[in-house]
Amino acid sequence: MARDWDKAYEVDETPWDKGYAAPPLMKFLKEHSLQGRALVPGCGTGHDVRLLAKHGVQVTGLDIAPGALRKAAAFAPVGGESYVLGDFLNPEAGLSGSFDWVVEHTCLCAIEPSQREAYLSSLNKVLKRGGQFLAVFFREVSNYDGDGPPHPISGEEIHALFHDDFELVESYTPRETYPSRPVGCEEVCWMRKRGA
Numbered sequence: 062m063a064r065d066w067d068k069a070y071e072v073d074e075t076p077w078d079k080g081y082a083a084p085p086l087m088k089f090l091k092e093h094s095l096q097g098r099a100l101v102p103g104c105g106t107g108h109d110v111r112l113l114a115k116h117g118v119q120v121t122g123l124d125i126a127p128g129a130l131r132k133a134a135a136f137a138p139v140g141g142e143s144y145v146l147g148d149f150l151n152p153e154a155g156l157s158g159s160f161d162w163v164v165e166h167t168c169l170c171a172i173e174p175s176q177r178e179a180y181l182s183s184l185n186k187v188l189k190r191g192g193q194f195l196a197v198f199f200r201e202v203s204n205y206d207g208d209g210p211p212h213p214i215s216g217e218e219i220h221a222l223f224h225d226d227f228e229l230v231e232s233y234t235p236r237e238t239y240p241s242r243p244v245g246c247e248e249v250c251w252m253r254k255r256g257a
């Protein structure tokens with residue numbers, strides 16, 4: 062059964078929300094400067110959005126759950142961040158071709174594996190030509206029995222899904238993680254949309 066994301070935020074049952082941005086993203090932003098506009102799909106309460114904004118990025122957080130965005134909006138603004146309510150699998154026309162970057166963290170693992178082609182199609186839609194995709198993927202979820210979310214994605218599945226449309230810039234296992242996520246369960250993938 063599909064997860065009721067909004068209800069989770071309403072009743073504060075959001076164990077994925079650690080209260081601060083993803084450590085692999087913090088490390089990446091210390092070492093790289095992101096230019097242009099960025100989209101964070103499935104942004105939740107916006108910790109990653111505000112981190113990007115602190116680094117000077119014009120960033121939009123998108124989430125399907127109004128409750129998540131109400132919580133995001135309650136934080137003091139830090140820079141050029143904004144939030145949009147919507148379904149990343151069916152993005153509104155105004156988002157098409159608008160972004161230089163999409164920053165993924167715990168959105169792909171939140172959708173059903175059968176919807177990954179739709180995720181890819183949305184990614185292609187919202188990114189500009191030559192746009193870049195920075196993902197912190199969940200490669201392993203302990204005791205995963207096919208029931209999710211979260212749904213992990215293997216290295217082979219990442220390659221199969223993205224390779225035709227994206228060239229890999231870099232990928233690695235981050236050593237900086239939330240304490241509850243053992244090193245090895247995440248993978249950072251930095252990709253560039255083909256056809257620049």
Ligand SMILES: C[S@@+](CC[C@H](N)C(=O)[O-])C[C@H]1O[C@@H](n2cnc3c(N)ncnc32)[C@H](O)[C@@H]1O
Binds near residue numbers: 077105106166167
């Ligand atoms: C596991 S939570 C992660 C939230 C945030 N990235 C974080 O790390 O705190 C997944 C988020 O994706 C959102 N979400 C699920 N399906 C979505 C969709 N189709 N479009 C946009 N957001 C979606 C949920 O509402 C939820 O906020």
